[in-house]
Amino acid sequence: MDQHLIVFIAVAEKQNFSRAAEELHMTQPAVSQYIQAFEREVGTRLLERSNKYVRLNKAGEIVYHHAKEILGLYTKMQRFVDDATNKASGPISIGASYTFGEYVLPHIIARMLDQYPLIHPSVAIGNSREIAELVLGHQMDVGIVEGDYRNKKLNIEAFDEDRMYIIMSPKHPLAKLPEKVKMSELEQASWIVREKGSGTREATEQLFRRLGIAPNKKMEFGSTQLIKESVEAGLGISLLSQWAIRKELSMGALQTLDADEVPFIRKFSIVTLSPYNTKALDTFLDLVRANK
CATH class of the missing domain: 3.40.190.10 (Periplasmic binding protein-like II)
Structure with missing residues (x-):
């Protein structure tokens, strides 16, 4: 495996020659020599240096991305070789x-x-x-x-398959309804949703489309645990996986809401x-x- 790539990746990720040297069990001058040799080989500077930081420049970002892929492929190749007899x-x-x-x-x-x-x-x-x-x-x-x-x-x-349920605090106004919740009530409720790119967010948006609602009150959180705590505190309702809410349901800290299209099934x-x-x-x- 090319040691120049390993050293370059370490410096890029640590943004510091000393910390990279410590991680690689090398001296700082040795790390600097590797970087200089690698930049000569590539034909351009890859790092912007100052007394406070070391950062990738545009060329460095390109090399870093491909260096990670190269090392990943090398590691995978070595595992296949090892697997041949083990x-x-x-x-x-x-x-x-x-x-x-x-x-x-x-x-x-x-x-x-x-x-x-x-x-x-x-x-x-x-x-x-x-x-x-x-x-x-x-x-x-x-x-x-x-x-x-x-x-x-x-x-x-x-x-x-994963079954997903609309959850709420037992003290939430919707929890006290005597019958199945209406679409207008779901649309007017405050929803707590995951960030875009999340599978849970995708499922929530699909549920909205199936129900024909477009809630205006939405809070976006990047953690399932934070969403559960927020729902339990009464900040709103949410759609979460059966796996994520088992403990809270068994303890009575959360409860599910009876509505059309629920449970929502995803893969x-x-x-x-x-x-x-x-x-x-x-x-x-x-x-x-x-x-x-």
């Missing part, structure tokens, strides 16, 4: 959307490590769009995304880039598919 073992990088990653994935990983202790997973959590982009950029081996995600460059496999999908998987990744995928 059983399921080694690292796998997993990306997952918030709902699946925070409420389902930990249980799958626990079962995997119990059966295959030589597999070493690393996990990144983000919204569905972010996870798919990491897989596309060779920075994740596999992603789990929510909703009807489409990308012609990725292999996408729907493997399970969980596996996204990969390469048709070839390591034994470790195949093992993980088998466990994901079996988790129904």
